[in-house]
Amino acid sequence: MAEQGNPPIDTSKIKAILQRRKKKMKRLLSHCVHCSLCAESCFLFMAHKGDPQYMPSYKVINSLGKLYKKKGKVDRETLEGMKGIVWRNCVLCRRCYCPVGIDVPSMITFARSICRSQGVYPQPEDIPKESWL
Amino acid sequence: MYDLIRGPLVWIAFVVFGVGLVYQVIQFFRLTRKKETLYVTAASPPKDSEKRKGKMDRIHEAVCYLKKTVWYSHSSVMIVSAIFHFFLIVTPFFVLGHSILLDRSLGFSIGSLSESMTDGFTLIVLFSAAFFFARRIAVARVRAITTAYDYLTLLIAVAPFLTGYLAYHQWFDYGAMMFLHILTGEVMLIAIPFTKLGHMLFFFLYRFFIGSEHSLSQANRTW
Numbered sequence: 001m002a003e004q005g006n007p008p009i010d011t012s013k014i015k016a017i018l019q020r021r022k023k024k025m026k027r028l029l030s031h032c033v034h035c036s037l038c039a040e041s042c043f044l045f046m047a048h049k050g051d052p053q054y055m056p057s058y059k060v061i062n063s064l065g066k067l068y069k070k071k072g073k074v075d076r077e078t079l080e081g082m083k084g085i086v087w088r089n090c091v092l093c094r095r096c097y098c099p100v101g102i103d104v105p106s107m108i109t110f111a112r113s114i115c116r117s118q119g120v121y122p123q124p125e126d127i128p129k130e131s132w133l
Numbered sequence: 134m135y136d137l138i139r140g141p142l143v144w145i146a147f148v149v150f151g152v153g154l155v156y157q158v159i160q161f162f163r164l165t166r167k168k169e170t171l172y173v174t175a176a177s178p179p180k181d182s183e184k185r186k187g188k189m190d191r192i193h194e195a196v197c198y199l200k201k202t203v204w205y206s207h208s209s210v211m212i213v214s215a216i217f218h219f220f221l222i223v224t225p226f227f228v229l230g231h232s233i234l235l236d237r238s239l240g241f242s243i244g245s246l247s248e249s250m251t252d253g254f255t256l257i258v259l260f261s262a263a264f265f266f267a268r269r270i271a272v273a274r275v276r277a278i279t280t281a282y283d284y285l286t287l288l289i290a291v292a293p294f295l296t297g298y299l300a301y302h303q304w305f306d307y308g309a310m311m312f313l314h315i316l317t318g319e320v321m322l323i324a325i326p327f328t329k330l331g332h333m334l335f336f337f338l339y340r341f342f343i344g345s346e347h348s349l350s351q352a353n354r355t356w
Contacts, residue, residue, distance in 0.1 A: 024164055024356050030328070031335045034283050036275045037203050037210070052277035061278055097347050099203060100332050101339025103356065 006076065009118050015072035017114050022068075025110060028102050029065050032057055038104065041097035044089060056096040056104040059085050063111040079120040086111045087122045138315050146319035153326025154334055161338050165354040168344065210268070217261035221290070224254040225318075228297075248301075255298045262291040282329075289324050292317035 018025075038056040039045050045054040052058050063082045067074065086108050096104045115121060204211045225231060232245035245251070266287060269279045296317055300310035324330055344352040 023160065027160075027164075027335075031332055031339075033329050033332050034275070034278045034280075035210075036272070036278060037207055039274055040206055050274065052274040055274055055278065057278050058274075094346070097203070100336050101343055101345070101347065103343070103345065106356065 007119060009074065009076050009079065011073050013117055014067065014074065014114055017117060018067060018072050021110060025064060025107060026068060028107060029060070029068060031100055032060070032098075032102055033100060034061075035099065038096055038098050041095055043093070043095060044091070053085070054089050056090075056098070059089055060104055060107045060111075064107045064114075067111065067114060076118075076120070079115050079118055082111065083115055083120050083122060086115065135312060138312065138319065142319050143315075146322040150322040150325055153323075154331075157326055157331060157334060158338070161335075161342075165343065165356055167353055168355045169353070213261050213264050217258060217265070220254045220257045220261075221294075224251055224258065224294070227251060230297075230301075252298070252301065255294050255301075258294045259291065259298065262287060262294075286324070286329055289317070289321050289328075290330060293321055 034057060036052075036055060036057060039050070039052075039054075042054055042056050045051065045056075048054050053062075063085045066078070066082070070078075090105075090108045092105050092108060094105045098104060112121075199205055226243060227246040228251045229245040229248050232242040236242040246254075266284075269275050269283060269287075293314060296310050296314035299305055300307055300314050304310070321330070325333060340347070340349045340352075342352050342354045344355060
């Protein structure tokens with residue numbers, strides 16, 4: 001498999017992508033009341049014996065939430081860290097429930113698209129190193 | 134300063150609250166669009182045309198539905214939350230002091246409950262808030278997503294009740310407590326449309342209008 005290489009992160013491109021759905025995404029992020037009632041609806045959370053990093057709210061806050069908080073000014077290391085959250089910790093099964101009605105999968109999908117725009121996505125060699133279950 | 138918070142700031146707070154909520158509703162409908170209703174939601178009743186449904190059948194359906202929700206998996210949190218939200222909304226409308234103010238200012242009031250009752254309601258709100266505060270600290274998964282903003286919004290929501298209770302019982306300086314009571318009430322009103330306290334509106338917009346598996350009606354809108 002070809003190496004990703006380390007091209008510089010185009011923060012202006014990330015910012016432009018974030019801007020496109022800012023109204024919707026920032027609203028959804030701000031309306032999360034951080035209640036954690038979404039947790040048990042995620043089967044990965046249940047399979048990992050209640051590890052908070054698999055909670056839908058945790059995933060969103062630490063991926064898309066972080067991108068908006070930093071206004072897109074992130075480095076490769078940050079995006080690589082997010083890669084695990086949005087790909088390993090979520091399979092987009094859409095099972096997640098939110099009492100307020102926040103659409104978590106759309107936010108994870110959006111975070112994935114931002115990572116992809118910078119060439120950050122799971123590589124086959126990542127899989128043996130990390131436990132996917 | 135007291136004249137400011139007792140006079141113009143009251144109107145500013147209510148106007149910002151009202152206009153802010155209207156703005157959010159308009160933005161919600163602008164950012165969403167209608168779509169064909171495809172979902173059979175968790176709230177949809179099971180199809181059963183063979184027998185006429187009586188009261189017990191409907192109760193059974195309701196219980197089956199609730200067992201699939203957080204009301205079953207997190208009963209204590211949901212019960213405390215329901216009690217907290219109910220008394221949070223009801224108490225300010227029926228407190229004697231507010232009723233008198235309304236009557237003197239606008240010439241009408243909606244009546245009030247007894248002071249001992251509203252005093253009890255305030256305590257219920259305060260104890261419920263203490264439960265949420267304790268939960269934020271003690272429960273690991275809640276702590277994992279908690280920031281200073283969460284503590285601040287809880288304080289904004291609870292401060293009017295706490296200061297009102299302290300003022301009513303004349304603990305500490307009455308004038309200072311009343312000042313803080315009025316000010317924190319205005320801060321709360323202004324904060325509602327623009328912070329996560331807006332879930333008071335958005336719960337209904339999202340759960341009743343956005344179509345998803347967890348919609349509470351035949352919702353037909355999407356982002």
